[in-house]
Amino acid sequence: MPASIQDVARRAGVSLGTVSNVLNRPDQVGAASREKVRAAIAELGFVRNESARQLRAGASRTLGLVVLDIANPFFTDVARGVTDVAEDAGLAVILCNTDDRPEKEAAYLDLLAEQRVQGVLITPTADLAPHLESLRRRGTPVVLVDRRATGPGQCSVSVDDVLGGRLAAEHLVERGHRRIAFVGGSSGLPQIEERQAGVVAAVRQLLGGEQTLTVLAPAALTVATGREAAAEVLALPAAVRPTAVICANDLLALGVLQELTRRGVRVPEECAIVGYDDIDFAAAAAVPLTSVRRPRQELGRRAARLVLDEARPDHVHEQVVHEPVLVVRESSRARRPDPDHPEVP
């Protein structure tokens, strides 16, 4: 039913090629035909059929962005960065939400391959080397976001999460905390594992072999699971209960904060909290959250630029690693001289 270029040509009394030229190279068309064609387009309400265009061109004018959880403001900020760059390049972005589930991720990657997207930006759930490899073999550029590329054959934009974990832990130890919990363990996500590794390393280095680190493994990285984790922490006997909690992201941290507050535990006096990502809501929390800040939009922008650059023949793969920064706020501000353990020299 919708009008085609043929219909426009007939209506305007010109050939099909001329209409195409008006659309794509208006300066190469005489003023008279140009106006006739424009009029016909307006009268018929003609709209280009992007599918036909793509079929001919061999590639679409879209980018695929695959994220773990669009409800997490960290990812909306990344997405914002991506769309800003994509827009400038005249590309649309197809946003895919995987909910941490490899099946959904695989399904979306297939979909993006079928759509012949010009590039894929992805925060992978686990090891989906096979899927990504086949995408890449087909000539689709892939850039890993928030995850370091394993080999030199691909681009990635990430953050040094080991350092991030270390920063958080060092800060708490320096504030006098001796029993620390890490919430977010064994999710299977490498990013999270690196944060944990940083925390573990720092605690071990600063506090020696003492058993001071409790690792909790929530089922997801959300506010709700954060609340559950806090309940777990509170269920521990007072003698071994951590005096500070490092969360793998800010959503967890907000959940922990909510539950602690609800149960009457004062933050930071009785229990300090450090989050991760420094989403905008962290500063607005009941107790403003100390958090490890990551350059969220910049991550997205950089990744989008890289994926566009991959199309160029002289492209060199690049692994960009940003440095996180600890932002100290109320939730960890109090000094805690733990009675059980003397101050470390």
Next chain:
Amino acid sequence: MPASIQDVARRAGVSLGTVSNVLNRPDQVGAASREKVRAAIAELGFVRNESARQLRAGASRTLGLVVLDIANPFFTDVARGVTDVAEDAGLAVILCNTDDRPEKEAAYLDLLAEQRVQGVLITPTADLAPHLESLRRRGTPVVLVDRRATGPGQCSVSVDDVLGGRLAAEHLVERGHRRIAFVGGSSGLPQIEERQAGVVAAVRQLLGGEQTLTVLAPAALTVATGREAAAEVLALPAAVRPTAVICANDLLALGVLQELTRRGVRVPEECAIVGYDDIDFAAAAAVPLTSVRRPRQELGRRAARLVLDEARPDHVHEQVVHEPVLVVRESSRARRPDPDHPEVP
């Protein structure tokens, strides 16, 4: 370079049509050829070309979702509802963020028209009847989200925002507040104007002709502009300064809360706050926010179902209106007997 159905057919030693049948109606193909084709597909790494498919089919397998601000958790929740339904129907969702800007909105609508999406879900910025009308004329179903359809010729899923505004205002008046501010005025967004109308009506009705309502018009509906609005409120002389603020959404409310707290104004004792949307972060705020809750995911789900239903010949346009609910939390809990004005009987 990527393999086509032709290549697969050649490789498998069958005809092109047979390959297509294996792809779309495998049961109508003999087991032998089916396996040969499957093997060829695997060997060549064949992936369907969705563009060609769409060209033939005349429509894509995507839905367009156009929102005002993806960084607003309200919209991510709506988006979640939409994608849930779309996924079940085998459709992908193209997410478009307009930043409240009509030009971007128009550009995205053109893009979606070119993509031949099966339907458009949109939270319109202002009056873009013309654009939507032309979309609809082309046969693309359009459903308005979070905005009541003006005529019976279209579907919409919205919330009774006049009631929402009224609920917020009545609650504050009942708590003893006599000077109230509404933050979010004259944004040009009908949703916001309705909230304002509800507030105005309730205040007028309950408090009579007294000049008790201050309307502030922030430049946007974000946390940052909320802070600015709070500064404006504080700049008012104490005698006329409002004792309660109703915000057009929770982001504004969080901003107001931050700024008031930073300036040492106690919430709710010196100034109460009521937000709108009841996003998850509202409950986690420095002072848990009283907010007008809207069924966010349900809005998205309902809208997606409606847009899918539009394709059916017996479709009847429907204007769904949900009722908002006031959720009272700390930020408005204190009772405020205003010394200037005696209690209303």
Next chain:
DNA sequence: ACGATCCTCTGAATCGTTTCACAAGTGGTC
């Protein structure tokens, strides 16, 4: 007056899939 040059315009070929009318083969029935 002639060719060279430039500007417009034309229409067939092409991209990869789906569909459909039809051919070929198989097995069963009378």
Next chain:
DNA sequence: GACCACTTGTGAAACGATTCAGAGGATCGT
């Protein structure tokens, strides 16, 4: 053995835009 029904497989046509070799006409210099 002729006929029918059924299952498989075939390949041309169509979807709508882009591209490109070349046709036609005007303009200019000599």
